[in-house]
Amino acid sequence: MGKTTGFKEFERKDEQYTAVEKRVKDYKEFTVPLSDKEITEQGSRCMDCGIPFCHSGCPLGNLIPDFNHMVHQGEWQKASLILHSTNNFPEFTGRLCPAPCEQACVLGIIEDPISIENIEKNIVERAFKEGWIKPQTPKKRTGKTVAIVGSGPAGLATAQQLNRAGHLVTVFERDDEVGGLLRYGIPNFKMEKGIIDRRVEILKAEGIIFKVNSNVGKNVSIDELKAFSAIVLAGGATERRSLPTPGIDADGVVQAMDFLTQQTKVVFGKEVKDQVLATDKNVIVIGGGDTGSDCVGTSNRQGAKSVINFEIMPKPPGHRSPSTPWPYWPLQLKTSSSHKEGVERNWLINTKEFVTDETGKLTALKTVNVEWEMIPGQRPKLIEIEGTEKTWPCDLALLALGFTGPENYLAKQLGIKTDARSNYKAKYGKYQTNVSNIFSAGDMRRGQSLIVWAISEGREAARQVDKYLMGKSDLPSKNMAGDLPGI
Structure with missing residues (x-):
């Protein structure tokens, strides 16, 4: 795969970013693409390693060395066919996936791993540019109908696979546009929404019906859902985590997803009443994950006076930790493009109180430094460090604490069993x-997870639904690409 000596001849090369002072002035993507020659060289680095552990790192089972080899040879259309054989939406994963495949790359043991994610993105962008991605309508219809609740990556993948099997698929989305958290939970500067729109147009042309502003169990009756031959619940894990902290209800304490959604809607000219803005405010983002990073980037674009980030966990090491050896996902410090735009990051810090003025408006946060006591066989214990109390000026606190699980109103109305974390069993x-005729996939089934897991679960769930409806299925399963014409 690739060029035999490619990994010795070419160093890893990643996309560059436009300058901070320029990119924070708008909400557009700001990566500077590599040239075709540079991408070809990156594909040539794939080292014919014998056992490609990148497969084990990828929940989709992407045929990574195969499409790298096609890029190395300049066979871009074949690369696209291989890529799409296991991944319905590489334009999403090529922008948003944390790339566990790269962390499992064999070359990564001794050198920088193959830039798999960027190669993937370039393949699909080339395919759209050349017009190779066309609607694939089924040769015949089965007469079976499937309702899918949720139009995030799990729902969209399930819909496309079942439609290709010949079933009549209707997707219900409670928001005003298709995409789930891809649409409003991911800032436009990480993925412009036209990327979603062009793929949805393909799905519509393939025969999938989308119904937006359709909240099943609320403004769409359960009886309407039960009229379908099968149902797939892919609504995500959208119950937001909060804090049992005094002052949590203060004016100025805002859930991160509300903050991000409002800004994305404003970018596209939608009316947002009483938009929460970081402009000229001291902003503190509580939570150090990707959503917290997105809040940092958005706050800087809105013109915050200062941006500070709190994380209750210890600062990860700068290099792979011995506790997460190759090929596992590493415990390692991540510095995002948003972090580089300006933020003060703090670890091992716990918020003790949201301080307000006499009108209930947030003015400050009180914190204490902490440490974790590790006791074998027991859960880690949080210990507050005496004498480390501190008060931070704060006008806007953004809670980027993740999600506890899916909302339960659908489970109750449909009689679905849930587990201790409220995931749909x-x-x-x-x-x-x-x-029997109701299935679940993605975050609604497994809890908050990665986009690649959502797409993988959508594909796998579609195969099981097809088997339920027809007694058998020709849809591909994980690590089974199916027919690849022309290769």
Whole structure:
């Protein structure tokens, strides 16, 4: 795969970013693409390693050395066919995935791993540019109908696969546009929404029906859903985590997803009443994950006076930790493009109180430094360090604490069993709930996870639904690409 000596001849080269002072002035993507020659060289670095552990790192089972080799040879259309054989939406993963495949790359043991994610993005962008991505309508219809609740990556992948199997698919989305958290939870500067729109147009042309502003169990009746031959619940894990902290209800304490959603809607000219803005404010983002990073980038674009980030966990090491050896996902410090735009990062810090003025408006945060006591066989214990109390000026506190699980109103109305974390019970590999014709996939089934897991679960769930409806299925399963014409 690739060029035999390619990994010795070419160093890893990543996309560059436009300058901070320029990119924070708008909400557009700001990567500077590599040239075709440079991307070809990156594909040539794939080292014919014998056992490609990148497959084990990728929940989709992407055929990574195969499409790298095609890029190395300049066979871009074949690379696109290989890529799409396992991944319905590489334009999403090529921008948003944390790339566990790269952390499992064999070359990464001794050198920088293959730039798999960027190669993937360039393949799909080339395919769209050349017009190779066309609607694939089924040769015949089965007469079976499938309702899919949720139009995030899990729902969209399920819909495309089942439509290609010949079933009549309707996707219900409670928001005003298709995409789930891809649409409003991911800032436009990380993925411009036209990327979603062009793919949705393909899905519509393939025959999938989308119904937006359709919240099943609220303004769409459960009886309407039950009229379908099968149902797939892919609504995500959208119950937001909060804090049991005094002052949490203060004016100025805002859930991160509300903050991000409002800004994205404003970017596209939608009316947002009483938009929360970081402009000229001291902003503190509580939570050190990707959503926290997105809040940092958005706050800087809105013109915050200062941006500070709190994380209750210890600062990760700068290099792979011995506790997470190759090929596992590493415990390692991540510095995002948003962090580089300006933020003060603090670890091992716990918020004790949201301080308000006499009108209930947030003015400050009180914190204390902490440490974690590790006791074998027990859960880690949080210890506050005496004498480390501090008060931070704060006009806007953004809670980027992740999600506790899916909302439960659908489960109750449909009679679906849930687990201790409120996830909809459906065995991995089967995706079937306790109600025989109802399936679940993605974050709604497994809890908050990665976009690649959502797409993978959507594909696998579609195969199980097809088997339920037809007795068998020709849809590909994980690590089974199916027919690749022309290769």
